[in-house]
Each structure stands twice: as structure tokens, then as C-alpha cells.
Amino acid sequence: MNGFFGGLLRRLALSTVLALLGMVGFAATAQAQDTATQTKYPIVLVHGLFGFDSLFGVDYWYGIPSALQRSGARVFVAQVSAANSTEVRGEQLLAQVKNILAITGAAKVNLVGHSHGGPTVRYVAGVAPQLVASVTSVAGPHKGSRVADILRGTVPAGSLGESVLNGAVNAFVALINLGSGGTGLPQMPVAALNSLTAAGSADFTRRFPQAVPTGCGDGAEVVGGVRYYSWTGKQPVTNLLDPSDASLGLLGLSFGETNDGLVAVCSSRLGKHLGDYRQNHLDEVNQLLGVRDWLAPDPVALYRQHATRLKQIGL
Numbered sequence: 573m574n575g576f577f578g579g580l581l582r583r584l585a586l587s588t589v590l591a592l593l594g595m596v597g598f599a600a601t602a603q604a605q606d607t608a609t610q611t612k613y614p615i616v617l618v619h620g621l622f623g624f625d626s627l628f629g630v631d632y633w634y635g636i637p638s639a640l641q642r643s644g645a646r647v648f649v650a651q652v653s654a655a656n657s658t659e660v661r662g663e664q665l666l667a668q669v670k671n672i673l674a675i676t677g678a679a680k681v682n683l684v685g686h687s688h689g690g691p692t693v694r695y696v697a698g699v700a701p702q703l704v705a706s707v708t709s710v711a712g713p714h715k716g717s718r719v720a721d722i723l724r725g726t727v728p729a730g731s732l733g734e735s736v737l738n739g740a741v742n743a744f745v746a747l748i749n750l751g752s753g754g755t756g757l758p759q760m761p762v763a764a765l766n767s768l769t770a771a772g773s774a775d776f777t778r779r780f781p782q783a784v785p786t787g788c789g790d791g792a793e794v795v796g797g798v799r800y801y802s803w804t805g806k807q808p809v810t811n812l813l814d815p816s817d818a819s820l821g822l823l824g825l826s827f828g829e830t831n832d833g834l835v836a837v838c839s840s841r842l843g844k845h846l847g848d849y850r851q852n853h854l855d856e857v858n859q860l861l862g863v864r865d866w867l868a869p870d871p872v873a874l875y876r877q878h879a880t881r882l883k884q885i886g887l
Contacts, residue, residue, distance in 0.1 A: 609879035610644025612887055613680045613705045614672055618650045618665055620687025621764055622745065624752035625651045633686075634858040639872045645879050648672050648681075651752065652692065654745045657763035658776055661688070662695025664757065669696060669703055680705040682882055684875075686857050687711055687835065688768065690802070690842065691776060697798050698780035705887040706799040707783070707843070708878060711832055711856050714777065714784050715839040716770030718827045724769050729762075738762050773839075788838035790845050799887065800843025803874065805832035805851030810865035820852045832856065846878070 619625070619632045626649075631637070637647040650668050652661040669681055682705050685693035690712015697704040713720070727733035741761035749757070766772045777784050783800035785791040793799060808824030808831065809817045820833030830837040834853040850868035854860060858871040 606642070607644040607883075609640045609876055609883065611646075611682055611879055611882045613678050613682050614646040614648055614676050615640060615682045615684060615879060615882075616648045616650055616665075616669060616672060618652065618683060618685040618689035618693050620685070620689045621768070622654050622748060623687070623689070624654065624748055625649045626752060627748060628751040630861070632857060632859070634862055635872050636858060636875050639876055640879055643876065643879075646676060646678075651757070653757045653759055653764075654748050655741060655759050655761040655764040656757075657760065658688070658691045658695055658767040660758065660760070660763065661692045662699070665692055666696050666700060666703075669700070673703065680887075682706045682708070682887055684708040684710065684878075685712060687713070687853065688764070690714060690840075691767070691773070694776075694780050694782065694842070697796075697800075698782060701796040701798050704798050706801065706882055709800075709802040709840065709842040711804040711835045711840050711853055712802065712842060713768055713835045713839050714773060714842055715836075716773035717768050717835055717839065718831075719823055719834055720765055720768035720772075721770055722826060724765055734762060783843040785841050788841060791841060791843045793844040795843075799885070801846055801878070802840055802842040802844070803846040804835065804837055804840035804848055805853060805856050806830050806837050806848040807850045807865065807868075808833035808852050810850060810852050810855055810868065811863050814854075814860055814863040816854050816860055817852065820854070824852075849874070 617633050617637065623632050625632060633649060637649055640647050650665055652664040672681060680703055683693035683696060690709030691714065693707050697707045727737050738761050742759060745759045782795040783791040791800060809821040811817060824831050824833045827836055832851065832853045837848050850865045851871065855864040855871060
């Protein structure tokens with residue numbers, strides 16, 4: 573009997589070991605085969621106004637680059653002026669795109685811009701379409717922001733108020749640069765403000781009209797060989813535990829139309845519009861620190877889905 577039970581125990585132990593090895597092997601194979609976001613061309617993430625790559629160890633695109641990289645994507649996080657005109661930021665981004673192409677050997681990039689990053693990536697696609705496979709705008713103010721219009725009306729050009737505002741914003745940007753390593757970049761808050769007004773945005777669109785719709789629908793999906801996409805948030809207040817929701821909620825009241833706290837839904841339209849979500853302007857990049865409306869789509873999942881979309885069409 574002891575021999576029988578001893579043999580049985582040995583066989584059970586061996587079976588258990590083999591099963592565990594099989595599970596490990598399956599997990600390793602699954603991990604190796606997870607290439608859902610492995611796009612043909614590198615993905616370049618571009619921040620908005622007062623943005624950064626990483627501030628005191630906290631990423632602007634909270635958890636998004638790592639999630640994309642885990643499934644095979646090559647991801648680069650650009651750092652352009654936190655506050656400057658669309659054109660200046662665009663030229664800075666263009667230089668970084670050229671460096672990325674030189675490093676990777678890729679022929680093009682997939683550009684993804686949040687907020688002011690939306691017009692910024694449009695600039696690069698407009699002046700160098702041969703370097704861009706796709707442009708994706710997340711809550712980009714392509715027809716301006718009501719908040720910028722109100723601020724511009726409150727502090728007229730050349731006024732004392734404009735000088736005070738410029739000084740205060742420069743001090744704030746200096747703090748951002750200190751924590752993010754962007755101290756070498758030029759900052760011109762008034763130029764940024766002018767770019768984000770309805771008039772400034774209209775002037776920019778006259779020069780770079782690609783994929784901007786005339787109304788609140790979709791724009792052209794493909795222009796000059798570049799594919800254009802967009803999505804946005806539509807809910808200024810999404811989680812009372814998020815301290816940023818209070819200010820976004822107050823700002824959202826100034827619009828008189830559906831918005832994310834800083835950008836109206838209709839202003840965000842560019843190319844093929846992929847959806848309006850229960851997110852505010854910071855939720856769209858998974859901030860602050862991932863606190864959001866838990867019933868809304870996971871922001872990180874939206875970026876993963878979009879990378880998969882780009883992969884499936886050969887980009």
C-alpha cells in the first residue's frame with residue numbers, strides 16, 4: 573500500500589509541476605504574442621498647454637506610454653514649449669520628429685496630440701506630410717476655446733492686465749520647466765493665448781485646413797496621404813475625489829454647449845471623429861493620477877484601441 577500511495581503521490585507531484593510549467597509557458601507565449609499595439613510607425617505623444625513629459629516624476633500621459641509599449645508599440649513623448657504659439661510648438665515638434673525617424677529608421681510617425689497638442693500636430697502634418705502617417709487629436713481646440721476668448725477679452729492686447737497675466741503665467745511655466753527639464757524652451761504665454769482664441773484658431777485653419785470640418789460633424793479622414801482622427805471628453809465634472817474637477821466644472825459653465833471644461837465638443841472635431849466620452853480635459857490623459865469617472869471608458873484603453881486601429885490599417 574505504501575508503495576502504491578507513494579507512487580501516486582509522485583505522479584501527482586509530477587503532474588502538478590508539469591501543469592505549472594505549462595501555465596508559465598502559456599503566459600510567456602501569450603506575452604510574447606501580445607503585439608496588439610505594435611504599429612508600423614512610431615507613436616509620438618504631444619502635450620497641451622502647460623504640459624510636460626514628466627513633472628516631478630509624474631507623467632503627463634499617465635500610464636499610457638507604458639501600456640502601449642507592453643503590447644509592442646514604439647512610443648516617444650515629445651516636449652515642446654508649455655506656453656507658446658502653435659507654430660513655434662509645431663517647429664519644435666517637427667525637429668523632434670526628424671530625430672525620432674533618424675533614431676528608429678522609420679519613414680513616418682503617428683502623431684497624437686492632446687489639447688493644444690492637437691493643432692501642434694496639425695502643423696507638422698501640414699508642413700511635412702511626407703513624415704506623418706496619421707494625426708490624432710484628443711480634445712484639440714481646432715475652432716478655439718471659449719476660455720481663451722474670455723481671457724483675451726478681459727486682458728486686451730497691450731494692456732497692463734496682459735503684462736500682469738504674462739508675468740504670472742511665466743512664473744507658473746518656470747515651475748513646470750524646473751520639474752520637467754524643459755528650461756531651454758522659449759515661453760510666450762500671450763502667443764499661446766492668441767493661438768487658442770476663436771480668431772487665432774480660424775487664422776491657423778485658413779493656412780492649415782486639412783481635415784477640419786465646417787460644422788460639428790466629421791472632417792476628411794485622409795488628406796494628402798495622412799489619416800486624421802479625433803475624440804474628446806464631454807463632462808467637466810467626473811469624480812468629486814479629483815481636485816481638478818472643481819475648476820473644470822466652473823470653466824465649463826462659460827460655454828453654453830457640451831464641453832470637457834476647456835474645449836467644446838464641436839471644436840474638437842478633426843477628421844474621423846471616434847467618440848465623445850464621459851471625461852473632462854484631464855481625464856483624457858488619465859489625470860489626475862488615474863482618478864476619473866469609473867463608469868466611463870478607461871482612458872488608457874482608448875489609446876490602446878486606437879493603436880490597434882492604426883496597426884490594422886497598416887500604420
